[in-house]
Amino acid sequence: MDHFNYRNGELYAEEVPVSRIAEQFGTPAYVYSRATLERHYRAYDEALSGRPHLVCYAVKANSNLAVLNVLARLGAGFDIVSAGELERVLRAGGDPGKVVFSGVGKQEWEMRRALEVGVRCFNVESDTELDRLNRVAGDLRVKAPISLRVNPDVDAGTHPYISTGLKENKFGIDIAEAPAVYARAAGMANLEIHGVDCHIGSQLTSVSPFLDALDRVLVLIDSLAEQGIKIRHLDMGGGLGVTYDQEQPPQPAEYVKALAERLGDRSLELVLEPGRSIAANAGILVTRVEFLKCTEHHNFAIIDAAMNDLIRPALYSAWQSIIPVQPRQDVEEKRWDLVGPVCETGDFLGKNRELRLQAGDLLAVRSAGAYGFVMSSNYNTRNRPPELMVDGDQVHVVRRRETLEDQLAPECSLPE
Ligand code: LYS
The missing domain is CATH 3.20.20.10 (Alanine racemase)
Incomplete structure (x- = not known):
């Protein structure tokens, strides 16, 4: 139902190898598929075609301007929960006459x-x-x-x-x-x-x-x-x-x-007002394994994405599938806890996952297109990841990676 599939032994986003995206734009990174967003929106619109209807995409699920623009071009309405979301819809070319305000x-x-x-x-x-x-x-x-x-x-x-x-x-x-x-x-x-x-x-x-x-x-x-x-x-x-x-x-x-x-x-x-069912499986979070750390009790794979990037596992004990970008056979399969660098024991994206891993490997957290980036934070002064939109064989940066300057700009010290 989405456009993230293995081809020639590696994961692709539409026509682009995910490993190439990671090389070019670094990790962690959110990667979205335009074709998947469109397919999911159309599934509603077509199912409703026999009667008067309006599909109002729930902006809270993923409010990136490019995501909203893709849907606006298909004639979508929008469900908003703040004036901020309203400005996003307008900026993305959405029709205010198709907006419901919850x-x-x-x-x-x-x-x-x-x-x-x-x-x-x-x-x-x-x-x-x-x-x-x-x-x-x-x-x-x-x-x-x-x-x-x-x-x-x-x-x-x-x-x-x-x-x-x-x-x-x-x-x-x-x-x-x-x-x-x-x-x-x-x-x-x-x-x-x-x-x-x-x-x-x-x-x-x-x-x-x-x-x-x-x-x-x-x-x-x-x-x-x-x-x-x-x-x-x-x-x-x-x-x-x-x-x-x-x-x-x-x-x-x-x-x-x-x-x-x-x-x-x-x-x-x-x-x-569908949100998750349009956006979730139209996105993945790509992350790289930094270190493998095996203790008496657990095998930890320390990855470069963390709870600040994707909080659903920590917040709701949500389970999201985590798969290798380039599956390997040359190391033994083990059960891994996939943990981030944040200073919290609750900082995990998955536990007890059977994977064949080496440091440096790329992983994809699936179903990360909804309630992923939108719920991210700068906890531990981490720069939030970029958002990339794949469209066929093209990759567009639809939000660049944050910098430390972006984070510090609104702050200052007390006067002397
Ligand atoms: N943020 C939640 C999640 O990740 C869902 C909230 C739904 C909006 N009312 O599952």
Whole structure:
């Protein structure tokens, strides 16, 4: 399903050997595949082609301008959670009229900017946010298009840190309270009700929690119609999982078909907000083995990428496949813990991996295109890696490697 494959005994990104990329641009480095991004976006767009729809790529998953530009050229919409992400979308040539603005803590200046550029819809996450948005829209003498993000209280069956649709989560408005909040919104002069939004979590590997949520949302939409509130679009959020290990998540086509069957002939526009399922497997993190260190208890391979570059293993105990760029047979296979140079015991990218390794070898951490670079930091004053986009036989630097100067520029010492 992606364009990272072995050819002649070595890993390629589309038409380019990954070893050549590492030689030219150094390691660690994020490498993305344009063809994979396009394929994943199209899988949604084509599956939805029979009905009014909008695929809003979740910018948070990978917000590099080139990634956004590739998707904007295909006509994608975007799901944003900050004014910063909005500026990225605009800079990348995205259409503000296809932007939905989510997030529990939108500030006034962010609302103002989104109204000025004319976003498609605000996914409002609380009663009090409605008041703020109504006021800001009034100041600008415009009407703000809104959906309420409802929390349907369904168990997404995912990691607790990335579940969002349970009563105890901070997200959305309790679905039981939604009719009353919609009624309030309908009475506000500067708001215009467009839709209902619902997002239950991330990395879901089965369709059934989505359908449970959808059933509850449809009951809400029907009861709103009885109240005289017409809903034009239904935003089912994102959350479709990817294969990191053995997971077998539904493909977009299967997922969309299941949603469409439930929707029947309702004339609702369907909005989806996929992030991970578009970007994750369109990227790898390339790293080099610096040292091998075998102790009584463990074999450590110390690599040049670390938790500051890719935090998912440390943060969620996430498992990501790690494969050799140029597999070798001339050394014995051992179980390795792949650890970085950061001064934390939690600094690992993989544990107990069976690999044939020598110092100097290149490894690729797969599924690193989503929640990889975007969650990176400068911890331990490490320069963040470059982001490279492969397009056929071309490699484009879409973010150069950071320098120490970049890092130190905003700081200064106290005056004498
Ligand atoms: N950052 C998370 C991950 O790496 C997912 C967050 C999803 C956004 N609500 O899995």
